[in-house]
Amino acid sequence: MTAILQQPRPAAPAAGAPLLSLAGVGKRFGNQVTALDGLDMEVRRGEFLSLLGPSGCGKSTALRLIAGLAEPTSGRIAFNGNDGLAAGKRRRLIGPASAGHPAIGFVFQEPTLMPWASVFGNVHLPLKLAGTGRREAEPAIMEALELVGLDGFRDAYPRELSGGMKMRVSIARALVTKPRLLLMDEPFAALDEITRFKLNNDLLQVWRQLNCTIVFVTHSVFESVYLSTRILVFRARPGRIAAELAIDPALERDEAFRTSPEYAALCRQTSTALAAAMNAG
């Protein structure tokens, strides 16, 4: 993503009014597992929110409920103050933005690319599903590819790309609808540390440039502190929020920050909150 990094750095978007809220949300699966119970959380416009917690505490379930990929067993999910949108309606927000509704982009842990389609074809998919043909979609596809530094790879196939590049394609596919809300489920967990650090920096750049809101699921204390303006620490059995940490959005997130005493102190604080959450589970 060198193209973006050479541009002057836009200011981080200011976190503002609530974009969506979950009130008393519970999710019980058919196998009697209660993944979430009484989850109250709010996502504010423009923030970079991480959901941090041990395996199985319901982070992915919370993300899937927000995206409308599943329905809560109890409680309410409100978007833009529009209370109680059913899953089908939330799911329709995954796609191009429509008046008054924030389009949602979803990035999964695996890049989940179509092996038979080129990079261009893979990024085209959400617009194609919305009925936009290749030619009409081309400017948006190229813009998304440029954002992730892959505009030179439009005709490449997934088998020709590294793990990090595949994830960039997956991010471009989520960005092509110009979402105001980007949901990311441990997108960098399978990548080596150097690629992960690079993608962390590039994701922050995309967030600033698009002025969007990001909800990011991770297991990593270090990653959550580096990226976020706010962290919600989850506890398990049943999944709910155990702690909330705010991180000054004005802090410069760069290599100097990664090795600073301030970063170390924030990681220690977050780690302590996570350990307490795990002991409570």
Ligand SMILES: Nc1ncnc2c1ncn2[C@@H]1O[C@H](COP(=O)(O)OP(=O)(O)OP(=O)(O)O)[C@@H](O)[C@H]1O
């Ligand atoms: N479709 C499903 N059917 C049955 N149980 C499920 C389903 N999806 C999740 N669960 C269970 O719900 C609980 C929460 O799962 P979830 O994937 O949300 O947690 P997580 O915090 O994201 O975990 P991880 O970090 O390991 O991905 C787990 O016990 C899981 O086994």
